[in-house]
Amino acid sequence: MERYELKAGVFLPPHHPNNEDVTLCMERDFKFVEWLDELGYAEAWIGEHHCGGMQIYGSPELFIAEAAVRTKRIKLGTGVISLPYHNPLMVADRVIQLDHQTRGRAMFGFGPGFLVGDAMMLGLNPDKQRDYLVEGIDTVIKLIEGEIVSRETDWFKLYNARSHITPYTRPRPHIAVASARTPSGGKIAGRYGLGMICVAADSPDGYNVLDLNWQLANEEAAKHGHVMDRRNLRVTANFLLAETREEARKACEFGIGPWFRYLETLNPAAAVASKSPDNMLDGLTQSRGAGIIGTPDDAVEVLERLWEKTGGFGTVILGSSNWMNFEATKKSFELFMRYVLPKFDGRNKRRAASQAWYYENREEFSGKNRGAIKKTIDKHFDAEKAKNLR
Numbered sequence: 001m002e003r004y005e006l007k008a009g010v011f012l013p014p015h016h017p018n019n020e021d022v023t024l025c026m027e028r029d030f031k032f033v034e035w036l037d038e039l040g041y042a043e044a045w046i047g048e049h050h051c052g053g054m055q056i057y058g059s060p061e062l063f064i065a066e067a068a069v070r071t072k073r074i075k076l077g078t079g080v081i082s083l084p085y086h087n088p089l090m091v092a093d094r095v096i097q098l099d100h101q102t103r104g105r106a107m108f109g110f111g112p113g114f115l116v117g118d119a120m121m122l123g124l125n126p127d128k129q130r131d132y133l134v135e136g137i138d139t140v141i142k143l144i145e146g147e148i149v150s151r152e153t154d155w156f157k158l159y160n161a162r163s164h165i166t167p168y169t170r171p172r173p174h175i176a177v178a179s180a181r182t183p184s185g186g187k188i189a190g191r192y193g194l195g196m197i198c199v200a201a202d203s204p205d206g207y208n209v210l211d212l213n214w215q216l217a218n219e220e221a222a223k224h225g226h227v228m229d230r231r232n233l234r235v236t237a238n239f240l241l242a243e244t245r246e247e248a249r250k251a252c253e254f255g256i257g258p259w260f261r262y263l264e265t266l267n268p269a270a271a272v273a274s275k276s277p278d279n280m281l282d283g284l285t286q287s288r289g290a291g292i293i294g295t296p297d298d299a300v301e302v303l304e305r306l307w308e309k310t311g312g313f314g315t316v317i318l319g320s321s322n323w324m325n326f327e328a329t330k331k332s333f334e335l336f337m338r339y340v341l342p343k344f345d346g347r348n349k350r351r352a353a354s355q356a357w358y359y360e361n362r363e364e365f366s367g368k369n370r371g372a373i374k375k376t377i378d379k380h381f382d383a384e385k386a387k388n389l390r
Contacts, residue, residue, distance in 0.1 A: 001230045001312030003345040008316055008337060009043030010036055011079055011199070011236050013055045015321045017258035022056055028326060029063070030070055035330050037071040039337045043234075043315060045079025045109060045197070051117040054262045061094050068102040077107035079197065080178050083140070084113055084132035085122055089161045091136070092143035100168040109197055110137055111178035111185075115266070124155070130184045137177070137192060144172045176232065179213050181205045186213035190220025195232035197317065201306060202237035202291030210235065210309050231314035235306050238291040238319040239340070241332040245294045249281050251332075252293055255323040256281060291319075296339035303344045 012032070016025040033044050046063045049055035057063050060078040067076055081091060098106045112129035113119055119126050135153050142149050148162045167173055176195030179185025181203075189196045196217060200206025214233060221228045242248035281293065292298045303316065324332060342348050358365065 001314070003307070003312075004347065005231065005314065006316060006341065006345055007042035007314060008318065008341060009045065009234065010041055010320050010333070011045045011047075011317045012320050013047040013049070013079075014057070015054050015255075015259055015262065016056055017255065017322075018053050025056060026063075030067060032320070032326075032329070033067045033074065033076075034070050036333065037074040039334055041074055041333070041337065043075045043077060043107070043317070045077040045107075045317065047079050047114075048082050048085075049115055049118065050085075051121065052115055052262065052265060054258070054265075055115075061098055064098060064106055065101055068105055075105045075107055076102065077174075077176070078109050080109035080111035080176075082113035082118065083110045083136035084124060084129045084155065085118065086136075087156050087158075088136050088139035089143060089149075089158055089163070092140045092163050093165070095140070095144060095173060096163055096165050096167050099173045100165075104169045104173070107174040107176065109176045109178060109195075110140075128155075130182075133177075133184075134188060134191075137175075137188060137194075141172070141175070141192060174232075176234070179217075181209060183209075183213060183216050186215075186217035187220045190217035190222075190226065190228060191224050193221060193224070193226035193228070195234065196228075197234045197236065199236045201235045202319070207309065210306075211311070214310060229314075230312050233310065233313040234315045234317050235310060235313050236317040236319055237302065237306065238293075238321065239299045239302070239332070239336055240293045240323055241296055241299055241335040241340075242328070243295065243335075245298070248293045248295065248332075251324040251328040252281060254325045254328070255321070259321055259323060296335050296343070299336060299340045300343050303340065 010033075012029060014025070014029055016022070036044055044067070046057060046060040046067075047055055048057060048060050050058050060081065064076040064078070083091065095106075095108050110133065112133040113124075116126050119129060124132075132153075132155055135155075139149055139151060139156075139158070143161065143163045144167060146163070146166070148160055149158050150160055151158050174195060175192075176197050177185050177189045177192075179189065179196050179198050180200040186196060188194070196214070198206065198210055198213065201210060214228075218228045240248055240252055242251055292302045306313070306316070318333065318336060320329065320333075322329065
């Protein structure tokens with residue numbers, strides 16, 4: 001991987017506090033993706049959740065269908081479809097349909113399901129979800145690629161199942177699998193030659209296994225005749241930026257409280273909701289593996305750490321958790337695209353070299369310019385003088 005190949009994307013779970021109107025939250029997310037498209041972000045990934053109150057999309061495919069109409073270039077991914085919650089034939093058909101509707105701009109991330117409450121409502125054993133994910137991915141890929149599948153498991157049954165539409169993207173749309181702390185995501189990606197989305201790089205546990213999980217993916221790929229491509233490795237972290245660190249911290253006070261209360265809802269060990277915003281932010285910045293609340297220069301340092309840890313990756317995925325209000329959020333993502341990526345990949349080196357070259361020769365060039373101007377003026381008056389003499 002060369003640095004200039006690095007792209008930027010966004011993960012939109014999304015997180016919306018329970019005191020806001022859901023319809024307006026959805027509209028805000030659509031406008032946000034339009035803004036990302038305008039800024040030149042390459043990807044946006046949208047999550048699937050069914051309980052907990054804060055993450056409001058039960059179908060990322062429906063969101064993508066609308067967002068694709070509103071945007072021009074950005075690719076849109078399911079981040080992720082919780083595959084154990086769905087019959088694989090239904091998933092394969094939706095994937096192919098959305099592939100056509102978006103003219104190939106849709107991508108499909110799969111995972112076992114993040115919220116245990118979702119699994120409990122469906123009567124699923126959480127201990128089985130990763131096994132179900134493997135069975136589901138295997139079946140979905142076969143169906144997308146045109147195989148006829150008959151299969152019985154303890155969570156779905158298919159008899160002579162087939163997808164009757166060929167994908168728009170050949171041989172199939174881009175498929176990726178979520179990888180967090182356990183080795184399962186990397187091993188699944190390697191087994192099927194899929195992309196990897198490292199969704200926990202800004203937590204210490206997730207950051208520490210970035211290189212290990214990529215190594216496991218490559219080892220598993222070799223066993224199954226695949227070659228992993230770093231361009232399809234994605235690393236997710238939070239970058240909350242402003243002109244100064246103080247401004248960034250102040251902006252995060254907008255949404256840090258509701259976000260922490262949501263964490264406490266999911267995990268009793270995260271009982272920090274009573275802390276002040278300053279204490280929350282201090283704890284967050286001290287405990288994160290690779291993520292930043294700060295300036296564009298701070299963000300470049302985080303990217304450097306991630307790049308060194310992994311050996312290079314195709315896309316950095318910026319988390320979007322609505323810690324800042326909408327205008328500050330848009331500004332943060334603009335700062336990343338305007339200042340962080342150019343500095344990280346050195347895309348302005350030629351401009352800087354050109355300016356330095358001109359600066360070093362400014363006396364000579366300025367003298368030649370003054371001389372050329374004087375010559376042009378003198379030529380004009382000499383011509384006028386000659387004309388008057390005639």
